[in-house]
Every structure is written in C-alpha cells, then in structure tokens.
Amino acid sequence: xxxxxxxxxxxxxxxxxxxxxxxxxxxxxxxxxxxxxxAQESAGQTLQATALVHEAWLRMTGDGDxxxxxxxxxxxxxxxxxxxxxxxSARHKSRLKRGGGQIKLDIDxxxxxxxxxxxxxxxxxxxxxxxxxxxxxxxxxxxxKFFGGLTNQEVAENLxxxxxxxxxxxxxxxxxxxxxxxxQI
Numbered sequence: 264x265x266x267x268x269x270x271x272x273x274x275x276x277x278x279x280x281x282x283x284x285x286x287x288x289x290x291x292x293x294x295x296x297x298x299x300x301x302a303q304e305s306a307g308q309t310l311q312a313t314a315l316v317h318e319a320w321l322r323m324t325g326d327g328d329x330x331x332x333x334x335x336x337x338x339x340x341x342x343x344x345x346x347x348x349x350x351x352s353a354r355h356k357s358r359l360k361r362g363g364g365q366i367k368l369d370i371d372x373x374x375x376x377x378x379x380x381x382x383x384x385x386x387x388x389x390x391x392x393x394x395x396x397x398x399x400x401x402x403x404x405x406x407x408k409f410f411g412g413l414t415n416q417e418v419a420e421n422l423x424x425x426x427x428x429x430x431x432x433x434x435x436x437x438x439x440x441x442x443x444x445x446x447q448i
Contacts, residue, residue, distance in 0.1 A: 265334060267289060270285040271334070275330055282324060286320060289337070289341075292338070294316050296345070297319075300312075319348060333420065333421070335417040335420040335421035336421050339417075342411020342413065343410070343411070345410050346388075349410070350385065353385050387409075387440070390439075390444050391405055394440060401432050401435065402436070405436050405440065
C-alpha cells in the first residue's frame with residue numbers, strides 16, 4: 264500500500280495530523296496536474312497552477328468530508344475541485360466581459376471578438392452538466408481524465424470497473440461532448 268493510501272486511511276480514521284502530512288506527499292503530483300491543465304489555458308490567464316492547487320486543497324480539506332477511499336479517489340476529488348475552480352473563474356471573467364457593472368455602450372460602436380478560452384471552458388462545462396444528467400458515470404470519467412489527468416487504470420480503480428470499460432465510456436463520452444458542443448457553437 265502506498266504512503267498516500269495509508270495517510271488517507273488515517274485521515275478517515277480521524278487522525279488530524281495525517282491531513283498535515285498528506286499535502287507534502289501529494290503536492291508535486293497535484294502541481295503537475297494543475298500545470299498540465301493550465302498549459303491548455305490562454306496566455307492571459309491570471310490563475311496560476313500553484314494557486315489552483317492551493318484553492319483545490321482548501322476546498323477538499325475545508326468542507327469536512329475527507330472520506331477518500333484510496334489514491335485514485337483522492338485525485339478524482341482533486342480533479343473535480345480543480346474543474347469547479349476553473350469553471351468559476353471562467354464564469355467570473357465572462358461576467359466581467361459581458362458588462363459586470365460597467366456602463367452600457369451602443370453595439371454599433373463595438374468590435375466583436377471571437378470566443379475566448381474562458382468561453383470554451385464554459386461550453387465544456389455546459390456539455391459536461393448535460394452528460395451528468397444523462398449518464399453520471401461517464402461524466403465522472405470525463406472529470407477525472409480531462410480535469411484530473413488520471414490514467415485509465417486510476418479511473419478504473421476509483422470507479423471499481425475494468426480499464427476496458429473506462430476506455431469505452433471515455434470514447435463514448437468524448438463523442439457526446441463533441442456533439443453537444445458543436446450544437447452550441
């Protein structure tokens with residue numbers, strides 16, 4: 264059993280000190296996941312990978328629900344936390360872009376810009392929410408793989424299914440998301 268899994272078991276058992284010892288064990292992996300995700304964002308992104316990791320950690324440990332079963336379950340929860348942070352950031356920027364308390368101008372005087380990467384994150388999130396209502400398991404796979412960077416094996420362990428099942432459902436979910444996004448554009 265890995266050190267991370269042992270720490271997670273100790274946390275589930277109520278050991279407060281184990282939570283403090285967990286962060287140094289997983290920090291580099293979380294940072295790498297966040298950096299990989301942030302590399303896909305636009306150059307003007309104000310949210311940094313380190314801030315994303317810290318915010319995700321605070322959300323994961325702050326709500327009191329620390330019942331992570333194993334390493335894959337923990338990183339799945341981290342992926343979901345990072346997804347929510349990125350979506351909230353994109354919504355906030357979109358709100359600001361759409362007016363956010365600014366004075367109104369005549370549209371004839373404006374040059375319209377193409378969709379920003381924040382708009383793309385919101386499109387993906389909308390498509391993911393539709394998938395979540397139709398098939399929650401496929402939506403969890405998308406979150407763990409796309410936002411969390413987990414491997415098929417880690418996702419399979421987390422969900423208690425075979426790796427082949429994850430591969431099939433991932434392919435199907437990608438096709439559904441693509442189709443949903445294309446209808447929104």
